[in-house]
Every structure is written in structure tokens, then in C-alpha cells.
Amino acid sequence: MSKIELNNITHVYQSGGEETVAVRDVSLTLEEGTSNALIGPSGCGKTTLLNIISGLLTPTEGEVLIDGEDVTELPPQDRDIAQVFQFPVVYDSMDVFGNLAYPLKNRGVTKGEIEDRVHETADLLGLEDRLHENPGGFGPEWSQLVSLGRGIIRHDTTALLFDEPMTDVDPGRKLTLRRRISQAQRRLEVTSLYVTHDQHEALTFAEKAAVMNHGEIVQYGAPENLYNDPVSTFVGNFIGSPGMNFIDCTIENGELKFGNYDISLPEDLRDKLDPGWSSLELGIRPNNVELDRERSAEKQIPAKVILTEHLGSYQIVTLEVEGIETAIKAERSLENRTTEGSEMFIGLDPENIRLFHDGDAIENGTK
Amino acid sequence: MGIEVSNLTKNYGSEVVLDDLDLQVPDNSFTSIVAPTGAGKTTLLRVMAGVEGPTDGKVYYDNEDVTDLSVKKRNISMVYQQFINYPSLTLYENIASPLRVSDQDISEDEIESRVHDVAELLNIKDLLDHLPEEASGGEKQRTAIARALIKNPRFTFLDEPLANLDYKLREELRGQFQVIFKEEQSTFIYATPAPEDALSMSTHIAFLHDKDILQFGEREEVYYHPNYVEVGSYLNEPPMNILSSELMKEGNNHYFQVSEDLTIKAFNSEKLETGKEYLLGVRPQEVEIGELEGCVTFDTVVSFNEIVGSTTTLHSEHKGQEIIIFVPEPKRRPEGEKLTVSIDPQMLYVFDKRTSELVTQGTKTTLGEKK
Numbered sequence: 001m002s003k004i005e006l007n008n009i010t011h012v013y014q015s016g017g018e019e020t021v022a023v024r025d026v027s028l029t030l031e032e033g034t035s036n037a038l039i040g041p042s043g044c045g046k047t048t049l050l051n052i053i054s055g056l057l058t059p060t061e062g063e064v065l066i067d068g069e070d071v072t073e074l075p076p077q078d079r080d081i082a083q084v085f086q087f088p089v090v091y092d093s094m095d096v097f098g099n100l101a102y103p104l105k106n107r108g109v110t111k112g113e114i115e116d117r118v119h120e121t122a123d124l125l126g127l128e129d130r131l132h133e134n135p136g137g138f139g140p141e142w143s144q145l146v147s148l149g150r151g152i153i154r155h156d157t158t159a160l161l162f163d164e165p166m167t168d169v170d171p172g173r174k175l176t177l178r179r180r181i182s183q184a185q186r187r188l189e190v191t192s193l194y195v196t197h198d199q200h201e202a203l204t205f206a207e208k209a210a211v212m213n214h215g216e217i218v219q220y221g222a223p224e225n226l227y228n229d230p231v232s233t234f235v236g237n238f239i240g241s242p243g244m245n246f247i248d249c250t251i252e253n254g255e256l257k258f259g260n261y262d263i264s265l266p267e268d269l270r271d272k273l274d275p276g277w278s279s280l281e282l283g284i285r286p287n288n289v290e291l292d293r294e295r296s297a298e299k300q301i302p303a304k305v306i307l308t309e310h311l312g313s314y315q316i317v318t319l320e321v322e323g324i325e326t327a328i329k330a331e332r333s334l335e336n337r338t339t340e341g342s343e344m345f346i347g348l349d350p351e352n353i354r355l356f357h358d359g360d361a362i363e364n365g366t367k
Numbered sequence: 368m369g370i371e372v373s374n375l376t377k378n379y380g381s382e383v384v385l386d387d388l389d390l391q392v393p394d395n396s397f398t399s400i401v402a403p404t405g406a407g408k409t410t411l412l413r414v415m416a417g418v419e420g421p422t423d424g425k426v427y428y429d430n431e432d433v434t435d436l437s438v439k440k441r442n443i444s445m446v447y448q449q450f451i452n453y454p455s456l457t458l459y460e461n462i463a464s465p466l467r468v469s470d471q472d473i474s475e476d477e478i479e480s481r482v483h484d485v486a487e488l489l490n491i492k493d494l495l496d497h498l499p500e501e502a503s504g505g506e507k508q509r510t511a512i513a514r515a516l517i518k519n520p521r522f523t524f525l526d527e528p529l530a531n532l533d534y535k536l537r538e539e540l541r542g543q544f545q546v547i548f549k550e551e552q553s554t555f556i557y558a559t560p561a562p563e564d565a566l567s568m569s570t571h572i573a574f575l576h577d578k579d580i581l582q583f584g585e586r587e588e589v590y591y592h593p594n595y596v597e598v599g600s601y602l603n604e605p606p607m608n609i610l611s612s613e614l615m616k617e618g619n620n621h622y623f624q625v626s627e628d629l630t631i632k633a634f635n636s637e638k639l640e641t642g643k644e645y646l647l648g649v650r651p652q653e654v655e656i657g658e659l660e661g662c663v664t665f666d667t668v669v670s671f672n673e674i675v676g677s678t679t680t681l682h683s684e685h686k687g688q689e690i691i692i693f694v695p696e697p698k699r700r701p702e703g704e705k706l707t708v709s710i711d712p713q714m715l716y717v718f719d720k721r722t723s724e725l726v727t728q729g730t731k732t733t734l735g736e737k738k
Contacts, residue, residue, distance in 0.1 A: 041533065042504070170404040171560050179671050179682075186702075197533050203674035203697060223674045223697045241676040242538050287677060287695055307542055309567035310586075312604025313652040313678075313693050316567075318542065331677075331695065334652070334735035 001190055002067045002158040004030040004053065009062035011048050022048040023059070024215040030159070033189035035182070037202035040212035041238070047163070049212070050195045054161055055079050066158050082151030083161040087168055088143030092136030096127055099135060100149045107154075121149045124184050140168035141177045148181065152188060160185070162194040166201055178204055199239055211235050227285070233359045236283050242316060242329050245289065246356070247282045256282060259323025261301055266350050272362050273355075280362070283354040286316065289330035290347035291338075299347035303328065305340050319344060368394035368429050369554060370415060370522060375424035377410055384410045386578035388424070392571070397548050397555045399565035401602070402575035408558040409526055411575065415556065416524045417441050428521065441522075444515035448527040450507035452499040452514075458506075459495040462486060462513045469518065485513045488547055505536035516551060525557045529564060534676070537564075544568050563604045566590060574598045591736045594725050596718040599648045605673075605680045605691050608654065610647040611720065614639050623647060623717075626686035629665045631712050635727040639717070645726065648716035651680070651693035655709045662709035669704045683708075 011023040022045045030036050038046045051057040053064060055076035063072045071079055091099055100118045109117075122128045125145045130138075135146050144165050151160055165181070166174050182205055185192050194205045202209045203223040210220040211234075219231045223239075230236035230244065237243030249256040249263075254270045256263045263282070265273075273280075292299045303319035306327065315332045328346065332338060355362040370392040377385040384407045392398045392415075400408050413419045415426060417438040425434045433441060444465075452461045462482050466473050486492040489509040499507055508528060515523055529537045545568055548555055559565055565572050566586065573583040574597070582594045593599030600607045612623035614633060621633035623645060631647070633639060658664045667683035667690045679694040683706060692708065700706070713729035 041535070172403045175673070178673070182671070199534060199676045200673065203676065204672065223699070227677070227697045238535065239676060241534060243535070285677070307545060309542060309545075310563075310590075312563040312566055312602075313650065314695065337735045337737075339737065 001033050003032045003065075004159055004191060004193075005065040005068075006049075006053070007063045007065065009049070009052060009059045009064070011045075011052060011057065012060045021215055023052070026062070026215075026217050028210055028217055028220060030191050030193060032191055034208065035185050035192045035194070035206050037194045037196065037206035037209040038212060039196055039199060039202040039209055039238075042197055044212045045215040046195050046197075046212050050161060050163055050193070053159075053193065054081050054083055080154070080156050080158045081161060082154070082157045082159070083163065084144060084147050084151060084165045086164045088140055088147045088165075090135040090138070090143045090146045092134055094134075095132050096122070096135050096146055096149075097131045099146050100127075100131075100153055103150055103154050117153055121153045124152075124187060125149050125180055139170070139173065141170070141173045144169070144177055145180060148184065152184065152190065157190060160190045160192040162192070162196075162205075164196050165194075166196070166198070181205065199241070203239075211238060213238075229361070229363065230283070230354070231361045233281060233283065233356050236354070236356075240285065242286055244283045244285050244354070245326070245328050247284075247324055247326060247328070249280045249282050251277060251280060256280065258282065259301075259321060261323075263348060263350060263353070265353075265355075269350070269353075269355065269363070274357070277357055279357075281356040281359070282348075283356055284348055284352055286329040287331040288349065288352035289328060290349065291317065291319075291330050291332060291344050292347070293342070293344060295345045296347070298349070299345040301346040301348070303344050303346050305338055305342040305344060308338060308340055310334070310337075317344075319346065321346065369396070370556070371425075371427040371430070372411075372415060373425045373427070375411075375414065375426070376422045377407075377414055377419070378422045383578060385414070385421075388579050390573055390580050390583060392554060392556055392573075394429075395552060395554055396570045397545075397557065397568055398571040398573060399569040400556065400558045400573045400575055401562065401565045402560065403601070404560050406575050407578060408560070408575055412445075412524050412526050412556065412558045416443055416445055416522075418445070442518075442520050443522045443524060444518065444520040446508075446512050446515045446523070446525045446528045448530045450499075450504065450511050450531070452507055452510055454499055457496050457498060458486075458491060458502065458510045461499065461510050462495075462517055465514060465518045481517055482513075485517050488516075488550060489513045489543070505532055505540070508532060508536075508540070512547075516547070516553075519551070520553060523551075523553050523555050525555060527559055528557075529559075529561075541567050561604075562602050562606075566602065566604075572602070574601070587737050591733045592725070592728070593648075593716065596646050596648065596723040596725075599716055599718070599725070603650050603652075605651045605693060607648045607650050607716070608689070608691055609718075610649070610688050610690075612645050612647050614641050614643055614645060616641045625688065629663070629685065631663050631710070631715070633717075634712065634729060635717075638727045644720035646718040646720050646723070648718060649710050649714055651691040653710065653714040654690060654692045656692065656694075656706055657709065658707060659709035659711070662711045664707060664709045667706050667708055669700045669702050669706060671702065672699045674699065 006028045009026045013020045040046050052059045101114050104114050196202050210217045219235050226239045247258050249258045303321045306320045307318035309316040315337045317330045319328045372390040375388040402408050414421050463478050466478050491509045569586050572589045574581045576597050582598045610625050612625045615624045621636040623631045667685040669683050671682040673680040674697045681692040683690045713731040716728045717726045
């Protein structure tokens with residue numbers, strides 16, 4: 001268990017005289033024993049960053065520290081980092097016991113201790129009953145557990161990296177693997193980084209997730225944090241399903257205007273507006289968009305339902321508001337579900353509004 | 368009209384994949400075939416489309432027997448999970464290709480206008496001169512869908528088309544499929560393991576289980592009135608909680624005994640038998656944290672948090688039985704924490720444990736059903 005620090009990492013790929021910057025000046029500290037995720041759309045640079053941590057790549061610039069020691073130039077085998085890959089790696093020439101014991105062989109560990117540790121690891125991962133089976137015939141979810149077991153059986157593992165480990169797992173079997181991976185991490189308190197493009201995987205696993213876009217880490221925080229206080233419209237859209245709504249507004253005398261409507265901002269927010277700005281983006285989460293069939297003091301904005309989606313436990317409603325271009329999405333319980341074509345009134349509580357200028361949050365998002 | 372599948376059996380060697388299955392896909396419907404991975408959805412789709420023949424049974428299109436008609440002679444299209452495009456052709460030519468190989472003589476002007484219409488519908492009209500390798504996964508799949516739609520097929524078969532897409536694209540295309548469906552006035556047959564895909568887009572749902580269709584009906588009917596515990600449990604996201612219980616009688620009162628600490632007053636007891644075992648279904652969105660009036664309240668212990676983006680699927684345990692709670696925001700609760708939760712008995716579905724059939728359901732289970 002170790003602390004991992006990335007300091008000003010930049011990585012440039014050269015190909016046919018062309019340069020592509022895959023990672024741009026990334027600094028990130030993974031505290032000892034914590035669970036972390038690196039999440040971003042495909043092509044954002046997360047795999048490059050993962051390979052820099054594991055040692056498969058040496059960054060063009062910057063340094064990687066493990067417990068304060070510079071390992072930037074060290075090959076993977078000298079970093080004692082365990083990795084679970086996208087596609088599971090198991091040896092089908094031996095049983096599960098043999099697979100788990102393998103990393104301890106030739107390391108001066110006694111037979112008795114190997115036995116103890118295999119059982120301890122198998123117990124942690126729910127592999128106890130399958131120790132004498134050949135993993136060659138296992139489905140991907142079981143094979144991944146064997147791969148993970150091989151990674152964590154050594155006690156000198158500095159960190160655990162996951163690279164999209166669910167890729168090959170059936171949707172119906174993901175939960176069990178998700179659960180076992182998380183529980184093993186929490187029990188062992190091993191410093192971990194889980195790389196994925198899927199928010200469900202990332203936010204479930206990690207105490208803190210780093211959101212990456214265009215080679216940069218744009219925000220690093222707890223799931224609640226990323227959801228409630230996104231530092232940019234990118235994070236606001238990327239985290240959450242559906243993402244945050246954004247409405248283009250103009251500012252007139254400290255009031256926000258869009259279409260035929262205006263919203264008075266609370267004083268503390270108003271103070272943060274730069275007098276030089278003439279426009280802003282108003283952000284609001286779909287579950288904070290209040291809807292009613294009747295107009296009221298709080299719900300003044302008439303809107304028409306253009307699409308409804310039953311998402312399995314609640315409804316997402318897409319609404320059209322006269323005078324604004326973007327459709328607004330709102331969450332609604334199934335009991336209060338509505339239908340296409342309905343006329344509704346929208347209320348936006350200033351408390352739940354987030355403001356962005358040129359895509360960046362105006363409030364003090366936690367970066 | 369529509370598609371009728373009658374007494375369909377499909378074997379691969381000695382393995383029976385579909386067994387004496389009947390299904391009627393209504394004309395102009397968006398029918399989802401829902402089942403977990405490996406249940407035979409793709410096989411059913413392929414046999415309906417004519418890509419494979421059945422071992423036994425018949426397939427009718429608009430009352431005409433097409434069982435032995437080759438797929439080329441059927442006016443259908445298919446969209447697959449993998450994004451299949453011709454790598455050396457531009458997106459324009461990919462989309463136009465079904466018109467070029469068709470027997471009909473279609474003018475270039477007509478082709479151009481149809482490609483543009485369908486590209487507009489799928490939001491790819493700015494990319495038409497690109498090659499597939501220059502397109503993202505979502506754009507490739509949109510191209511494949513556009514190619515399927517361009518010949519205005521009588522039936523469009525979609526085999527998990529969103530499975531390989533990132534969640535942001537899935538979100539977007541789910542909404543768009545509804546728009547496309549309305550626009551096209553074709554009949555869509557859509558195979559998916561994802562309940563939220565089926566529930567958000569379909570007009571009708573066919574639930575495939577144990578080699579046969581266990582329930583078929585309009586979406587609302589299947590969701591609010593699941594005939595079997597398998598259907599009810601699967602068709603909610605997160606899945607419906609299923610609690611084992613026994614019906615007890617004390618004086619004139621009947622109640623379900625779930626654990627020594629949890630008894631729930633029974634309703635419609637004339638349909639129930641004392642001493643018999645029942646499975647009680649309650650949707651995670653109907654389990655409330657805290658004490659609520661008119662509800663039965665009990666304790667659970669938090670076992671796992673799944674943060675799904677905007678929501679949390681909170682797993683907890685009550686006396687060895689799992690209770691899943693839907694929380695409409697991302698919020699992690701410590702594992703091991705004790706929670707007091709409440710369930711309204713009128714929100715329960717009651718299934719026979721032995722036959723798994725629905726016996727009765729609470730009066731509030733249908734709140735939200737379209738009248």
C-alpha cells in the first residue's frame with residue numbers, strides 16, 4: 001500500500017512526423033489505501049495515463065512517485081503494481097489454486113504460508129469452492145476474480161490498477177464482480193485506480209474519481225461532488241444520466257434572462273458575476289427541474305412534453321420551452337408520469353442552479 | 368398483419384434453444400424481446416428475419432407463410448450489436464448501398480434525396496463524405512441504422528444495437544429511436560437484455576424465458592401486471608425485490624411472515640392459502656428510507672452502494688434477504704449502517720412460490736399506469 005503521485009505528466013505520441021498530445025500536464029495524488037477511478041470518453045488519454053503509472057510507458061515529461069520515490073524510469077516489474085486487464089489472464093495449465101499461488105513461487109515463501117495465503121485470498125474473492133477447478137472453462141467474471149486474486153496475493157503490492165475489467169462480462173453478471181472487487185479493495189485497503197469510460201463502474205468503485213477530457217484531468221472528487229458541483233459543462237453533462245441541462249442566458253442588471261423569462265439570483269451568486277459578462281450558461285440537474293400541471297408562483301415557465309422515457313424506476317421527460325433552443329430534461333416518478341404532448345409548467349429553484357461562463361463553473365467547484 | 372411465429376422450435380445439434388414458441392408481433396409496433404444474455408433472443412430474431420430456418424414451426428409475414436422464403440426475398444433489414452459498415456466506402460455510399468444492389472432501378476437523384484433524409488433523421492448528415500474509420504462508435508452505429516432504414520423495410524430487426532455504445536450515446540439514441548420509429552411507420556423488433564431500453568422505447572414487450580415467451584403484451588400491461596415473478600423481477604431497473612414469506616393466520620387476520628421481525632398484513636386473502644409460501648415483490652423505488660405512516664417498517668443493514676450517475680442503487684439486507692432501495696441521487700451510505708425502511712403493503716405483488724405465478728397485487732401497484 002503506497003501513495004502514488006503524478007507530477008506534471010505530459011505524453012506526446014510521434015507518428016509520421018505528426019505529434020499528438022495524449023496527456024497534458026496532469027498532476028494527481030492517489031493517497032495510500034484509497035479507491036480511485038479515472039473516467040473519460042474514449043480517446044481522452046486515460047489508457048496512456050494508466051500505462052505511465054504501470055510503467056509500460058515513460059512519459060515525455062513529468063514524474064511518477066511511489067511513496068516519494070521517483071519510479072518514472074522503472075520498468076513495470078520493478079514497481080510491484082498489480083494490474084487487472086480488460087480481458088482476463090488465467091493459466092489454464094493449472095487449477096485456481098495454482099493460479100493464485102503462482103506469484104508467490106520462487107519468492108522464498110514457505111509452502112505452509114502459500115497455502116494460508118491462497119485460502120485467505122480465495123475466501124476474500126469467493127473462490128474458495130472453486131480452488132481445484134481449471135479456470136480455462138470459467139466465464140469472464142470468474143476469470144477476472146482469478147486475475148485479481150493473483151494481483152493481490154502478494155503483500156508487497158504497491159497499487160492495484162484496473163483497466164476496463166468489465167468489458168467482457170455479461171450485463172447480468174457484472175454486479176457480483178463489481179461487488180467483490182469493491183469489497184476486496186476496502187478490506188485490503190490497497191491503493192487502487194480503476195480506469196473506465198463507464199460512470200456506473202467508476203463511481204461505484206471509487207471514493208474519488210478523476211474525470212479526464214482531451215488529455216487533462218478536469219475534476220477530481222467524490223461522486224456526490226462531481227454530480228453537485230461540476231467544474232465545467234463537460235463534467236456536468238458527462239456525469240449523470242441524463243446529464244445536466246444547460247440553458248443559454250443573458251445577464252441584465254444582475255438578473256438572468258432566457259426566452260421570455262428571468263430568474264433572480266441569490267446575492268452570493270450575483271456577487272460572483274463579472275460585470276464584463278453579457279451571457280452565461282445556466283445548469284440544472286433533471287431531478288431538480290420542478291414540474292407541475294398547474295402554474296404557480298414557483299413554476300411559471302410553460303413547456304410542452306416532446307418525449308417521455310420510462311427508465312425502469314422513474315421517467316425522464318423532455319420538454320420544449322418557447323424561446324429557448326435546448327430541450328430541457330426533467331425526472332419524474334412513475335406515479336406522476338406524464339405523456340407526450342402534455343402542457344406543463346417548469347420551476348427552477350435558484351438554490352439548485354449552477355452557473356457557467358464559457359463552459360467553466362462560476363462557483364468554486366472542487367478541482 | 369405483422370409477424371406471426373407459430374410452434375417455433377430451434378435446435379442447435381442436441382441443444383434446444385427455442386421450444387414450441389408462439390408470438391404475434393403487431394403491425395406498426397415497436398416490440399422488444401427481453402431476456403438475459405444467453406436466453407435465445409438473437410436466435411429468435413434471426414429465425415424471424417429468415418437468416419436462419421427453424422427446426423420446426425412456421426413464420427408468417429402479414430399472414431403469408433415465409434418460413435422457406437430466403438432472407439433476400441424478404442423486405443426486411445437488420446441492425447447488429449457490432450457496427451457493420453463497408454470500410455472502403457464513405458458513410459454516404461454505405462447508407463446508399465442497399466438501394467444500389469436492389470432490383471428496382473432507382474435514380475441517383477432519388478438515392479441522394481433518400482440518403483439525405485435518413486442521414487438527417489440520424490444526425491449524421493455532416494459526416495456523409497467521411498470513411499467509417501473516421502467516425503466514432505456512435506456514428507458508425509447510426510450509419511448502420513441509416514442503412515437499415517433506407518429501403519423502407521416492412522420489418523426492421525435490431526439485435527442489441529446499443530450494447531457496444533458508451534452510456535452517453537445510449538442515452539441519446541434511446542430517445543432518438545422513439546423519434547425514428549414514429550417517423551418511419553415500420554414495425555421494429557428489438558432484442559435487448561436491458562429493461563430500461565425495452566421500457567423506454569417499446570410499445571410492446573415479449574419476455575423470453577426458458578426457451579419460450581413467458582409473457583407478451585403492451586408495455587404498460589407487462590410492467591404493471593407481470594404474470595410471473597421472473598417477469599416482474601426482471602422488468603425494473605434496479606430489479607424488483609423478491610421476499611420469501613409464508614402466509615399465517617391469527618384469529619381472522621392473515622399476514623405474510625417474512626422474518627421473525629417482519630410481518631405484513633395480507634390483502635385479498637380469499638386468493639391465498641394459510642401455510643403456503645409466497646414471494647412478495649416490491650420495486651426498489653417503493654422502498655422508502657425512514658418511518659412512513661400506513662407502511663410496514665423494518666430494519667435493514669447496508670451491504671453495497673452502486674452509484675449509477677444520477678441515482679444510487681442501495682443494497683441492504685434484512686435477515687438474509689436482500690432489499691434494494693432506489694435513491695434518486697448519488698449518495699453513498701456506509702456499509703454496515705443500520706437503516707429503517709418502510710414499504711406500503713398495497714405496493715406489493717404476491718407470487719406463488721411454487722409456480723411463480725402472480726396471485727394478487729396491491730391496489731397501489733398500478734399507480735402511474737396509463738389509463
